[in-house]
Amino acid sequence: MSRVRCLLVVCAGLALAGCSKAELVKPGVSMDQAHADKEACWDFVLNTPEGRRKVKIIHALRVVTAGPVMLLMINRENPREDAVNEIVFNGCMKDRGYTLSRKRD
Secondary structure (H helix, E strand, O other): OOHHHHHHHHHHHHHHHOOEEEEOOOOOOOHHHHHHHHHHHHHHHHOOOHHHHHHHHHHHHHHHHHHHHHHOOOOOOOHHHHHHHHHHHHHHHHOOOEEEEEOOO
């Protein structure tokens, strides 16, 4: 079940990558709480064994499905800009009740 969920998150992330900018929103949440939730999710992605495991699984799926060239797309300088880290981050935020909404320009 966990692998299926990760695959769905990957597909959703790839689908959103081609769309206009999206932001995570949750009605009724203060900016301070939203910031705290974002920092908690980044901590989960970057610093916990479970978060790192999810990132490694998605990286492996990308290499298998898109070839070794995907390894060149890993952003080691700023992990918060790495696409796979963002996918796991978005999953964490969704688990906290946030939804992705397109920004209106």
